[in-house]
Amino acid sequence: MTTLKEQLEQRVAATTEWETRRQAGANGPNMAHLWVLACMDERMPVDEALGIRADTPVGGGDAHLFRNAGGIVTDDAIRSAMLTINFFGTREIVVLQHTGCGMLSANGHDLEKALRGQGIDVDNIPIDPSLPELTLDKGAFAKWIGMMEDVDKTCIQCVDQLRNHPLIPDDITISGWIWETEFRRLRAPDLNAPTRAVSQPTAASMGVKGKQPPRWK
Numbered sequence: 454m455t456t457l458k459e460q461l462e463q464r465v466a467a468t469t470e471w472e473t474r475r476q477a478g479a480n481g482p483n484m485a486h487l488w489v490l491a492c493m494d495e496r497m498p499v500d501e502a503l504g505i506r507a508d509t510p511v512g513g514g515d516a517h518l519f520r521n522a523g524g525i526v527t528d529d530a531i532r533s534a535m536l537t538i539n540f541f542g543t544r545e546i547v548v549l550q551h552t553g554c555g556m557l558s559a560n561g562h563d564l565e566k567a568l569r570g571q572g573i574d575v576d577n578i579p580i581d582p583s584l585p586e587l588t589l590d591k592g593a594f595a596k597w598i599g600m601m602e603d604v605d606k607t608c609i610q611c612v613d614q615l616r617n618h619p620l621i622p623d624d625i626t627i628s629g630w631i632w633e634t635e636f637r638r639l640r641a642p643d644l645n646a647p648t649r650a651v652s653q654p655t656a657a658s659m660g661v662k663g664k665q666p667p668r669w670k
């Protein structure tokens with residue numbers, strides 16, 4: 454039988470480990486040694502979809518969680534993955550995207566047009582105000598927005614991009630998954646699955662006309 458004194462000592466030690474974990478570098482990883490790249494959509498419950506506890510603070514901490522519009526590979530996603538993989542003990546990457554994504558719901562060219570209509574000079578945008586060295590070529594803005602044509606295709610491509618990136622070591626486990634918003638269930642990305650017929654995996658299935666700016670091949 455453990456005494457209350459022993460239990461309290463363990464609890465204090467665990468709290469100290471939690472608080473100072475990042476100072477331990479690769480020896481103080483998150484619980485599952487995991488980095489998750491996920492869409493920011495409020496309808497996608499990352500913890501439920503992956504069966505982990507990433508958002509829960511104390512007692513959770515399973516993953517470093519990076520969310521952006523679409524859950525796509527961007528320069529900041531690469532930056533974050535590079536840090537957690539190379540310096541903080543992370544050994545696995547999961548990419549999580551979903552049907553009915555806002556990034557399927559409009560054409561990137563139209564979004565660019567709308568911003569231009571508001572008088573914004575999209576050819577001269579500080580992509581990162583603290584890093585003026587990071588610039589877009591003229592005419593690349595619509596592509597930079599990253600609207601998708603097909604979520605399964607994009608998910609597969611994002612996994613490939615991470616797999617082939619020089620800042621991500623070859624022995625890191627990387628997988629991509631699709632959360633079906635309509636059915637609240639997870640599936641592997643699949644370009645031919647019959648199940649796609651009843652979900653919203655493409656911009657066309659969400660009523661978008663025309664081809665997206667050519668970011669996804």
Ligand SMILES: [Zn+2]
Nearest residue numbers: 492494554555
């Ligand atoms: Zn989304």
